[in-house]
Amino acid sequence: MKGYQPRDLAVHGVRVNAVQAAFWCTPFVPRPLRATLLRIDGRPYPAYNDIKDVEYDLGRFSAVVQHVQSDPFAPPSRCYVRVPLAHAAFPPECFSPPARETALRDWLTRRFHAAAKRAGGGELLVDLPGQHVLDRSSVIVDRSAAAAGLPGGGAIEARFTVALPARGRSICGEWAAQIFSETLPRLVHEALLHESTDHSALMAHLCSVEDQQAARSQLAGRGLVAFVADGSVLPRATGASDRPMDAASAVPFSSPPSLRVTLPVPNAGSLTGMGLPRGVTLIVGGGFHGKSTLLEALQVGVYDKVSGDGREGVVTDRMAVKAASIIEALEGGASALLLDEDTSATNFMIRDARMQALVSADREPIRPFITRVRSLWSERGVSTVLVVGGSGDYFDVLMLHEYSPSDATAAAKDVAARIAGGAPPESKADRGMPPTPRRVLSAPGLTAGMKTHTGRASIRFGDEPELDLGGVEQIVEHSQVRAIAEACLRLGGAARPIDDALAELEASIREGGLDVLRPGWRLGNLAAPRMLEVGAALSRLRGLEVEGCVGGRG
Structure with a gap:
């Protein structure tokens, strides 16, 4: 029709134009799949195996039912769709460098999950990610020999589960056909095609992950075990939520001037914040002033975060360990140990002079951590970041007060020089680290x-x-x-x-x-x-x- 322009429509609660609506609403279920589902309608549930392991062409993508659940009450059936890269049409900058491809797959998983949730009904489920951007199996980019002949030289493959419908233990073929002909094409269009994506939001996600990995890769060369960018929001919304506290209530992080460093990154240009040096660092302060919150941010700084998490600027050496077992961590090649005195056994951390006098060293097989912490660094190159409130025997000190950090190393050394105490001579005689x-x-x-x-x-x-x-x-x-x-x-x-x-x-x-x-x-x-x-x-x-x-x- 001359002069025709696609008008905006609302399809299943999502704003689209008429061309997109036509894609969503056209029944794409192929004749072989529909014929099979109608043929087995009303039959016992195991007959669903008739649709298994066949790649069905559903227009711009294909679908496979890989595993059929044994009955309606068993774990749901495993399926996947394959969208040729040429049809998905994501631009090359979404795939390179590798950090961006990992982030793209994470992004697509989140969109696929959100689309399935909006569809309702619960028949089709996609793995739910948290606040971390991880290498996932839910969405992959397949460039194998088998996929090389597809348009674009490969495919985006998305995996999900479907609770194949039944009445009692009898197959609902029409209902199953509706899932494959209406729900699944709609979800693929919403989640897995570039034309349906907010490109600016996608690129912000990809660039953020790339910057996080670039910052983390610089830590060792800068002599750092971790970095916390100024402005980071470290507290979480609640003790049961990993989402950030409302920015209006949270105190944004600000580095002490003596520890402030700047790391160049490819997209944001640079990140400025606190660099925690390798070696032994103590985090001190009064109760409820943010010590454990900082340590918790550092322990998950080994992973990348989603944009808006508040901790995107917190990066930690990939081999840093919140150590449940030090020997276990050392065996695994840990580069740094993250410990909280509040959750550690007292006799593990230190033995004071009176206890050493009462129970001599030859009767105590446990060597307190204070006798090992320096040799861990000097002999193994393993750093320690320790939250402590009850012992002054470890020094190189970061002080937190009302969630704001300051470098208290000089004050700590002055205290150590003026006030007698600390580890007794027997404990200070570090015996060195035995082989792991x-x-x-x-x-x-x-x-x-x-x-x-x-x-x-x-x-x-x-x-x-x-x-x-x-x-x-x-x-x-x-x-x-x-x-x-x-x-x-x-x-x-x-x-x-x-x-x-x-x-x-x-x-x-x-x-x-x-x-x-x-x-x-x-x-x-x-x-x-x-x-x-x-x-x-x-x-x-x-x-x-x-x-x-x-x-x-x-």
Whole structure:
């Protein structure tokens, strides 16, 4: 029609033009899929297997039902869609450098989840990310040989689950056809195509992640263990929420002048804030003045954050560990230890003169941390950041008062010179660090394909006792726990040193993505943990035997 212009419409509560509406509302379900669903309508639930493992062409994308649930009450069916890169039409700057591609996949997961939530009904579910931008299995960019022939030389593959509908235990074929013909195309259009994306918001997300990784990569070369940008909002909304406190209520972070550094980054130009030097740093201050809040921001600074989190400018050395077990952390190659005196055993932190007089050193096998902290740095190059309120025996001090930091090192040294105390001579006689043992995995204890159940901070393998990961505080998402469970199953039969096994696994994931954890399954609910957390899980497995040591580090 001459002079026709697409007018704005509201389709399923989202503003679109007529051309987009036509895409959303056209029934794309192919004849073979619809015919099969109608043929099995009313039949017993296992007949849904007739639609399994067939790639159906749904117009601008294809869909596959990879696994059909055993009955309506079992975990939902696993599916995925593939959108050729040429149809998705995201520009090249979204894929390079690699930090941007990881951030793009995270962005698409969030949009796919939000679109599914808006659709309602609960039949179709997408893994829910938190505040952290992680390597995920929910959306991948497939450039494999199998995908090379697609337009654009590859595809965006998005994984999700569908609760295939039933009445009792009988198939609802028409309802299932509606999911594939109406709901799924709408979600793909809303979430996985560039034409439906707010490009400026997308680029802000990608550039923020790229800047965070660039800042983190500079820490070692600048002699820093962590960096906190001025203006960062560290407090969270509530104790049960990881979202930021309202900016009007929060005190923005401001670096002490003596610790202020500037890091160049590719998109924002530069970030200015506090650089925590390598070595031993003490965070002190009165109760409820922000010490633990700062430490909690540092411990998750090993991960990138979403734009608007408030902690995008907090970056920490990737190998820093909130140490539940120091030997375990050292075995995993930790570069820094993050400790809070409030959650540490008193006899672990220090033994005062009176206790040493009462219980002599030859009767106490536990060496207090104060006798090791300096040699950890001088002999191993392992830094320590310690929140402390009850002991003045560690110095290089950052003072927090009403959430504002100041460099109190000079004042602390003056106090140490004027006031007798500190660690007694016996404790100060640092005996040096013994070599870290290299433990060897022996009896498998776990078998591939073993049934697992994961909680937010726990794993159960078959009938084995529950594996509690509550003390491994740098696990930030349930999806990481699922990946750790898969990693443990993969490594369960490894008869080699733990550190070698973890290094090989990390290299495999870097090369082949999270799909290497269970080849052929296309699991869409995994997020990459660090190998430090996988090692921590292995150390807690009761059924996994560990046979001796082979040499040691240090």
